[in-house]
Amino acid sequence: MPVRHYDWIAHFGRRTPDKVAAVDLASGRRFTYAQFDARISRLAAHLRRGLGIQRGDRVAVLALNTTDTLEVQFACGRIGAVFLPLNTRLTVPELHYIVGDAAPRLMVHDADLAEIALSVSKLCKVDSTLLLGPGGSYEAAIAAAKPLDEIEIVTLDDISTIMYTSGTTGQPKGVIITHGMTFWNCVNLGGPAYISPSSVLLTVLPLFHTGGLNCYTNPVLHAGGTVLIMRAFDPGLALAVISDPAQRINVFFGVPSIYQFMAQHPSFATADFSRLVNGGVGGAPMPVPLLKVWEERGVALQQGYGMTETSPAVLTLDKEDAARKAGSSGKPVLHTEVRIVTPDGRDAAVGVTGELWVKGPNITPGYWNRPDANASSFTDGWLHTGDAARIDEEGFYYIVDRWKDMYISGGENVYPAEVENVLHQLAAIAEAAVIGIASEQWGETGMAIIAVKPGHSITESEIHAHCAANLARFKRPHVIQFVDALPRNATGKIHKPTLRKNFATPAPADIAKAAAS
Template identity: 60%
Template sequence: MTTPAAQSEFVADRTKAASLTSSRPTGHGSVPAYDWIAHHSAQRPNKEAIRDLGSGRTFTYAELDRRIDAMAAHLASIGIGRGDRVGVLAQNGVEYFDIQFACARRGAICVLLNSRLTVTELEYIINDSSPILLVHDLSFADAAQELQRLCSIGELLAIDGGTPDSPYEKVLARFDGEDGGRADLTHDDLITIMYTSGTTGLPKGAMITHGMNFWNAINLGIPGGIGLDTVHLNVLPLFHTGGLNCYSNPVLHAGGTVVIVKAFDPGETLSVLGDPAQGITHIFAVPAPYQFMMQHPDFADTDLSRLRVAGVGGAPCALTIMETWFERGVPLVQGFGMTETSPACIFLDPGDALRKIGSTGKVLLHTEARVVNDNGGDCGPDEIGELWVAGPNITPGYWNRPDATIAAFEGRWLKTGDAARIDDEGFFFIVDRWKDMYISGGENVYPAEIENVLYQLPEVAEAAIIGVPNDKWGEVGLAVIALKPGATLDRSTVIEHCVTRLAKFKIPNDIAIVEALPRNATGKVLKRELRTQFVDADAPMIS
C-alpha cells in the first residue's frame, strides 16, 4: 500500500507531468483555500445556512461556524491534523457539513462512506483510506464497531438525531467556543476522498481538492443562478458528489440556504417542493427521483412554480421523464459530471432546455471537453466517441492507486469512459457508458436509446437494456422491465412497439419482468447486477 508521503509525491508528479502537456499550468498551489463558512458568519451571521428537515433543526451561518469550530477543536484534541482522514458513515444531516468544514480547518481529509455498503465492502475502503476517526449514525453502531475491530480505527463518534444527549452533540458542547485552529492550505490540498461505486473491480478513492470544490462552485453557480437567495433542496445522499456538490456546497459558497432531507421519499419531496414556507428554488437529482415523483399521485397537483432550476445528471435521462416535467412547467436542466470532475463539466442553460431536450449542454467556463475517436483525434459533428475533460476541477488521481490514475489520463485529459457526440452548434449529448454498449452483428448498440423507447410504453415503470451472448449475432439486447402496479406486458407487445421506432439490430431479443431494478444509493441502475443475474447465471428469460 502506498504511504501518504509517496501518494503526495505521486500526485505532485502527475500534476507536473500534466502541466508539461498543456499551454497553461494545472497546479494551483499558490492559491490559498479560503474558509467559506467563516466568511458568511462574519458578513451575514443571522442568515439561515442549513435547514435539516430530518432532525427539525435550523442553523444560521454563525451557528454553523460555531459547530465547525467545536468539531475542529475536537479533531485537534485527538491528534487529527493535516493529511489525516476522518470517516463519515451516516444518513443526510448537518453533521456532513460540520465535519467537512472542520476537516478543512484542520487540513484533514474527509472520507465519505456509502451507508448502503456491507461491512465487507466498507472494510476494503477503510483499510485503503485509514481514517483515525469514524463518525457514524447510531443506527450503524454495530457496523462501526465491527469495522473498528477489523480496521483498527482509533476513535468512534455516534450521531443520534441531534438530541442533546447524543455523543456527537455532547462533543460539540464540550468544545463549544474553542478554536480548532486554521491550517495553511492551498487549492492543491485534499479535502475529501470519494470512492467510486465500483461498477468494475474494487472501488477507487477519487481525491477531491479544495480547488476542485471552489471551481465547481463557480462552474455551477453562475449558470445555475445560485446566490444569496437560493434555497436548495438536497435529496441525494451527501456521501455522493451529486448530493454534496450539486448544489449544496456551491450554495454554501454563495451564502444561500441548503435544505436537507434525511433520505429521498417521492411523496415527502413533492410536499416540500410545493410548500411556500419552504421556498425551494433549486433541486438536483439523478433521473430516478424525478421518475418516482412523476409516478406519485400527488405530482399533478403539487405547486412547482417556485422552482427556478431542477438539475438532472449522473445517468442518461429518459425523454419521457423530461417531457413529463416539461408539461408541469419545470424544464429538467441536464448536465454532465462525475466524482472525478468535482463534478460539473457540462451544463445545459435553462434557455436551451426545451430546444435541446436530451442534450447535456455546453462545456462550463472553467473546464475543457472534447470527444475523441479511436485514433485519439477529435470527432466531427454527431460522430460518437469518448468524452475527455480537462481543467482545474479535475481530480489529481486516485488514493493509493497510481496505476488507476495513469490509466485514467492521457496527458492532462481525463478519459471519462462515456460515449458522447457534439452537434453542429457545440451542444454535447451523452450517448451512454462505453461499458454498457454492446455489439450486435457488428453494430454498436447504446442501451440508453432503446430505454427511451421502452419508457414510451404505458405499462413500464422502469427499464434497462443489457447485452447478452448470442450465437448468431454475438450479442443481443435483453430488456429488463419493472411494471406499473396491475400492468402486464409480453414480448410481442415490446417487439411490436420497437419495430417502427428502432433499427432492427437495436430491437430487444427478449424481455425479463422484475419487481424493481437494482439501484445504488444515488438511484443509478446497477447493470452489473443485471448481468450477474441474467448473463453470468444464465438465468431463463421471463417472456
C-alpha cells in the same frame, strides 16, 4: 503559487450571521451561519486537541443525510484533515476494504449505522469514534470544546476529500478531491444553476456522493444561500416540502429515478413547483418522455453531466434550451475543456460517437493509493471519462452511454441508453434497462429488463412491435425479461453489474426465441 483556500461558512458567519445556513429536516434543527460557524469551530478544535487529528489525517463519516456531515466536512478543512464520506448502503466487507485503504483516524457515525460502523472501525483499527444525535459523543464534544484557536493554512491544491467510486468493476477507487476542485465546481455551476444568496436548496441525494454534496449543496453554501437536508429521499415528502411556501425551495437536483418516483407519486399532479428557479438532473441518461412529463408541469429540467473525478460538473444545459435540446447534456461549463476522442485517438467529427475526455482545474489529480489507475486514466492531463458522447452542429453534447455498457451486435455498436429511451415511450413501462447477452448468431444481442407500472400491463409482443417501429433491427432487444423492480445503487441509478450477474445467461427458451427473431 497556489491560492489559499478560504472558508465559506466562516465568511458568511461574519457577513450574514443571522441568515439560516442549514436545516436538518429529520430533527427540525436550524442553524444560522453564525451558529453553524461556531459548531464547526468547536468540532475542529475537538478533532485537533481532543483526538489528535493532524493535517492530512482522514476523518470518516458513515451516516444518513444530516447537517452534521457538512460540519465534519468544514471542520476537516479548518485543520487540514481529509473528509472521507462513506456509502451507507455498503456491507461490512465492502466498507472494510475502503476504510482499510483510506485508513481514517476517526469514524463519525449515526445510531442507525452504529453496528456496521463499530464493526468496521474495529476491523480497521480506527483510533476513535463519535456518535451523532441527541446524547451522543459528537454533541458532547462540541459542547465541551472551545473555539478553534488557529486555522491550518491550506491551498486549493491540498486534498479536502477522498470519495470512493461505486466500484462497478473491481474494487472501488478513492477519488482525490482538492479544495480547488470543489471551489471551481461552485464557480462552474453557479451561473447555469442560477445559484445566488437567495437560493434555497432541498438536498435529497446522499451526502456521501458528489451529487448530494456538490449538486448543489456546496455551491449554495458558497453563495451564502440555505440548504435543507432530507435524511433519506421520500418522493411524497420531497413534493410536500417543495410545495410548502414556508420552506421557499427554489433549487432542486436529482438523478432520473428521483424525478421518476416523484412523477409517479399521487401528489405530483397537484404539487406546486412555481417557486423552482432550477431543477437539475444528472447521473444517468434522462429518458426524454420523463423530461416531457415534468415540462407539462411547468418545470424545464436542466440536464447536465459530470462524475466524481470532475467535482462533478462538466456539461450543463441552459434552462432556455431544456425543451428544444431535450436529451442533450448541454455545453461545457466555464472552467473546463472537453474533447470527444475516437478509438484511434483523433477528435471526433460532428455527429460521430467517441469517448469524452475532460481537462481543467476541476479534475482530480488522481486516485488514492492507485498508481495503476492514474497511469491508465489520463493522457497528457486529459481524464478519460469512460463515457461515449457526440456533439451536434450547434455544439451541444449528448452522452450516449457508458463505453462499458455498449455491446456489439452483428458488428454494430449498440448503446443501451438509446434503446431504453425508446422503451420508456411505452406508458405501461415504469423502468427499463438493456444489457448485452451472448448470441451464437450475432456475438451479442440485447436483453431488456422491464418493470411494469402498477395497474398496467404489457406483453412481449407489444414491446417487440414498438421497438420494430422505432429502432434498427440490430438495436432491438431480442429477449424481454419482466421484473418487479430494477436494482439501484445508493444514488438511485440502475445498477447494471447486478443485472449482468443475474441475467447475462438467458434460459434455453430465451436463447431459442432470440435466435428465431
